[in-house]
Amino acid sequence: MDFRFTPEEEAFRQEVRDYITNVLPPDWPALDPIDISPEINDFVRQQMKVVGAKGWLSLSWPKEHGGREDPMLDTILQDELAYYRLPVRDVQGVGNVAPTLIHFGNDEQRKHHLPTIAKGEILWCQGYSEPGAGSDLAGLSLRAVPEDDHFTVNGQKTWTSFAHQADWVYFLARSNPDAPRHQGITFLLADMRTPGISVNPIIDITGNHTLNETFYDNVKVPRENMVGELNRGWYVAVGLLEFERSGASYLGASRRLLEDLVGYAADVGLRHPLLRKRLADAAVELEVARWLSYRTAWMHQHQMGYSLEPPMAKVFMTQRAGHLGMEVLGLHGQLERGSPCVPLQGSVAFLTQLALRETILAGTSEIQRMLIATRGLGLPR
Amino acid sequence: MDLSLSEDQEMLRKMARDFLANECPKTLVREMEEDEKGYSPELWAKMAEQGWTGLPFPEKYGGVGYSFLDLAVLLEEMGRACLPGPYFSTVVLAGGAIMEAGSEEQKQKLLGEISEGKLIATLALTEPSASYKANDIQVTAAAEGGGHVINGTKLFVPDANVADVMVVVARTGGQGAEGLTLFLVDPKASGVSITQLKTIASDKLCEVTFDKVKVGQDAVLGEVGKGWPMVETVLQKAAVAKCAEMVGGAQQVLEMTVNYSKERVQFGRPIGSFQAIQHHCANMAIDVDGSRFISYQAAWMLSEGMPSTKEVAMAKSWTSDAYRRLTALGHQVHGGIGFTKDHDMQLYYRRAKAAEVTFGDGDFHRDVVASEIGLPDPA
Ligand SMILES: Cc1cc2nc3c(=O)[nH]c(=O)nc-3n(C[C@H](O)[C@H](O)[C@H](O)COP(=O)(O)OP(=O)(O)OC[C@H]3O[C@@H](n4cnc5c(N)ncnc54)[C@H](O)[C@@H]3O)c2cc1C
Numbered sequence: 001m002d003f004r005f006t007p008e009e010e011a012f013r014q015e016v017r018d019y020i021t022n023v024l025p026p027d028w029p030a031l032d033p034i035d036i037s038p039e040i041n042d043f044v045r046q047q048m049k050v051v052g053a054k055g056w057l058s059l060s061w062p063k064e065h066g067g068r069e070d071p072m073l074d075t076i077l078q079d080e081l082a083y084y085r086l087p088v089r090d091v092q093g094v095g096n097v098a099p100t101l102i103h104f105g106n107d108e109q110r111k112h113h114l115p116t117i118a119k120g121e122i123l124w125c126q127g128y129s130e131p132g133a134g135s136d137l138a139g140l141s142l143r144a145v146p147e148d149d150h151f152t153v154n155g156q157k158t159w160t161s162f163a164h165q166a167d168w169v170y171f172l173a174r175s176n177p178d179a180p181r182h183q184g185i186t187f188l189l190a191d192m193r194t195p196g197i198s199v200n201p202i203i204d205i206t207g208n209h210t211l212n213e214t215f216y217d218n219v220k221v222p223r224e225n226m227v228g229e230l231n232r233g234w235y236v237a238v239g240l241l242e243f244e245r246s247g248a249s250y251l252g253a254s255r256r257l258l259e260d261l262v263g264y265a266a267d268v269g270l271r272h273p274l275l276r277k278r279l280a281d282a283a284v285e286l287e288v289a290r291w292l293s294y295r296t297a298w299m300h301q302h303q304m305g306y307s308l309e310p311p312m313a314k315v316f317m318t319q320r321a322g323h324l325g326m327e328v329l330g331l332h333g334q335l336e337r338g339s340p341c342v343p344l345q346g347s348v349a350f351l352t353q354l355a356l357r358e359t360i361l362a363g364t365s366e367i368q369r370m371l372i373a374t375r376g377l378g379l380p381r
Numbered sequence: 382m383d384l385s386l387s388e389d390q391e392m393l394r395k396m397a398r399d400f401l402a403n404e405c406p407k408t409l410v411r412e413m414e415e416d417e418k419g420y421s422p423e424l425w426a427k428m429a430e431q432g433w434t435g436l437p438f439p440e441k442y443g444g445v446g447y448s449f450l451d452l453a454v455l456l457e458e459m460g461r462a463c464l465p466g467p468y469f470s471t472v473v474l475a476g477g478a479i480m481e482a483g484s485e486e487q488k489q490k491l492l493g494e495i496s497e498g499k500l501i502a503t504l505a506l507t508e509p510s511a512s513y514k515a516n517d518i519q520v521t522a523a524a525e526g527g528g529h530v531i532n533g534t535k536l537f538v539p540d541a542n543v544a545d546v547m548v549v550v551a552r553t554g555g556q557g558a559e560g561l562t563l564f565l566v567d568p569k570a571s572g573v574s575i576t577q578l579k580t581i582a583s584d585k586l587c588e589v590t591f592d593k594v595k596v597g598q599d600a601v602l603g604e605v606g607k608g609w610p611m612v613e614t615v616l617q618k619a620a621v622a623k624c625a626e627m628v629g630g631a632q633q634v635l636e637m638t639v640n641y642s643k644e645r646v647q648f649g650r651p652i653g654s655f656q657a658i659q660h661h662c663a664n665m666a667i668d669v670d671g672s673r674f675i676s677y678q679a680a681w682m683l684s685e686g687m688p689s690t691k692e693v694a695m696a697k698s699w700t701s702d703a704y705r706r707l708t709a710l711g712h713q714v715h716g717g718i719g720f721t722k723d724h725d726m727q728l729y730y731r732r733a734k735a736a737e738v739t740f741g742d743g744d745f746h747r748d749v750v751a752s753e754i755g756l757p758d759p760a
Contacts, residue, residue: 271760280747291674373659380654
């Protein structure tokens, strides 16, 4: 056993930190580690290209596709970016689309899309959920009718994060309504500017616009945008779950919050034993989370197959810390960004709300626990 | 980073698992709970033959020269098997103290005898104050005629009833961590009396009283007045060693529970198909893995001689609580049958509760963590 990062990994972490601290403007306003909000949009889009040029958006890709084949570095990158709340690694493009195309795409698709992702030129969004299909994703009904050289797509997706900013979308559509549920779904890609796609904002609990409904009205998606085979899209989507899934961005975000809270307690001289206990608890949990998370990266690095590890990391990491901030800050915890007397940029009031999303998005905690029990522990369905 | 055991460690684990499955069935565990001595001398001899009693001691003292991490692997298996007896007291506690503090001569003799399986030993540290802090050590050792005279009471001393020698932590002067000395005391010496306590885990904890117990100069382990730092090191290792045992127990409870939930049928289906049961099992699995990593991280750091105050405290605070949570959930899944003496679940639950409070409970260690992460001292 060896619980250390290699000197190269440590050096990489330092390099990432140096880059971020050099480039990040003072009073960086972002609190959400993934939201490219309008006030930071120009800066983030420009920095995406900078990190792309460093090769940091293709760290875990195979060498033949221009990557470094090093999922550990990618995990470290996510951890640090989330800590500094700098969303320059597109969760969807880098995290999901690229590995999907590498494993299930064809050469044309790879040639078309991998370079733009690696260079940080475009943003992707994910069109999975629908009003009638959330956890039960295979119940989706957005229709894609295969015609000679294209699909005609009609229907609605919802909760499409960042669809209003994204250049491309990957989505699942029902291509054969007569087949058994899992065998009539196709995995498609579309340019968001394709005629017939429209986006309608949903304002979230924090008042921010990150979510959208997306509507497809007779959208023509070229046949070459199909990933994998016709009606086999479910298996592409499931295969995607096998990719790097360390949850390291939750880790970085939690680490930041905890450090801020400990710093606050030290500055203000909070000495209540119960508070010490709560913060210590959070520190211990974070350490456990760190290993559950880096374990998946380590397994990925050594090409070990996952069973219960990624859902375990996600459930564990997202159940934490929703209330910790307000417990430490007390009355001051309710103050929002921009308020007089607000400590820690109002991050506590904001993150207290944001915490609610983490146990829901990308598969609810209930679904993750089900995966641990059935896939991991072999309990009967 | 390497989160797997080495080939040798895997081999040790497998050998230990097989050995204990044969030699330490639950019938023996149950028998030893009722037994006056609490261990089987035949099994002890066999363990010594396997090299276990000398596992972490250098070869030059007759040991096997394995690392603390290797020892953790073995202890995990012992926790899984609920191995009864004085292994922990002898090897981790007393052996650890002798390694830290002993003179060359003491190490040669005592570690050699422990390795051969001829010497059972323990550490007499805690007192009626039930504290692991230096401040609370009140047993005294007054210098007299070239030796010392020990007076006072130790409580929760494991396996003193069968020990051939006790390492006793006593105050030779000073305050707090200053002026504490380690003594080697024969439990049969005049003035020593030993009373067994009755405990939740049915292990053999004792009250040991010292009434004007005279010891010679050669009874001092290490230097007079300089004992506490050694005790601290032993306590760090003991806390993590206890974590390793707990991880082994936790793994076994998870496996028992998952198996049971596949077999037990209610409402015409295995209870493991009910989602509430699945979630309990998922939560248990998370606690097993979390405990495993945080405990092995600490064991690895101690093994490498790295400063690890924070990581040790994190490991014990987490694992103490996680093992308790997990055994309780295991019972919930087992329903009524788990509440019976006949069922093995109870063996783990009772040991989990004892392990939770031994070498500092969750709150004790969280307090250490709080200071380590830079929080101001408590009000
Ligand atoms: C902030 C945010 C961003 C998102 N971004 C995207 C995105 O970019 N693209 C996208 O496609 N989707 C996105 N989603 C959608 C997300 O994937 C779904 O919300 C999620 O899968 C749950 O679906 P649902 O909301 O319909 O809840 P439901 O599935 O209706 O679940 C409601 C409750 O029932 C429980 N439940 C459901 N089924 C079961 C079961 N079998 N057993 C036990 N409990 C069950 C759930 O755990 C939950 O507690 C986002 C969601 C959020 C909150």
